[in-house]
Amino acid sequence: MKQLIRHVKKEVWHHHLFDYLLILTAAIFFILSVRLFAGVKSAQLFVFIAFTIFYICWGIYHHILTKTLRLKILLEYFLIGFSILFLALTLAQY
DSSP states (O other), X not given: OHHHHHHHIIIIIIIOHHHHHHHHHHHHHHHHHHHHTTTOXXXXXXXXXXXXXXXXXXXXXXXXXXXXXXXXXXXXXXXXHHHHXXXXXXXXXX
């Protein structure tokens, strides 16, 4: 557990604080936007798609900075992004 805490402190607080604050801010903005546009399905659809695109671009940006971008990681971001989009649209009954 101590090793995990040390790794998180080193990774997040010392090297990539801006990256993680950016994705956290975007996620909060996404949640608030979905709540704000409750009942307006076309606006919610736009917000869902916009966040998915942002998430994928953020992942590419983050891994380019850390020099760890590989095809496997790129595919992971696409699959997770579109899985979340599919789940959100399914739950929103589109």
